[in-house]
Amino acid sequence: MTASSIQxxxxxxxxxxxxxxxxxxxxxxxMTVAWLxxxxxxxxxxxKSLSGQLLIAVDNAYAGEEQPLNAEQEIACxxxxxxx
Numbered sequence: 596m597t598a599s600s601i602q603x604x605x606x607x608x609x610x611x612x613x614x615x616x617x618x619x620x621x622x623x624x625x626m627t628v629a630w631l632x633x634x635x636x637x638x639x640x641x642x643k644s645l646s647g648q649l650l651i652a653v654d655n656a657y658a659g660e661e662q663p664l665n666a667e668q669e670i671a672c673x674x675x676x677x678x679x
Contacts, residue, residue: 601626601664603635604671609649612641626664628653635672648675 600619610616620634628651636646649672651658664670 599666601631601666601668601670603631604669606671606673607676608674609642609645609672612645613639618642622666627660628658628662628664629660631664631670645674649673650675 599622601622603618603620605613605616605618618635618639620631620638623630631651632646632649635649636643652671652673653662653664653668655669
């Protein structure tokens with residue numbers, strides 16, 4: 596494990612629930628988008644209800660569950676958009 600963290604930008608309902616536009620998630624050696632979802636739910640219980648639904652973008656492109664992550668990347672989370 597590493598002692599670093601990754602910064603995650605939040606938007607819309609995720610930002611409202613967290614009370615901040617950025618959260619810091621404890622980093623580990625091998626991170627993926629799927630890992631990030633679990634880490635967000637564990638480290639920020641207020642976001643647990645959204646964690647499985649978040650759209651996650653890495654360096655301005657939506658990312659799949661198995662995409663590797665590192666602390667230097669720009670990571671953002673968006674709740675799904677609904678409406679009509």
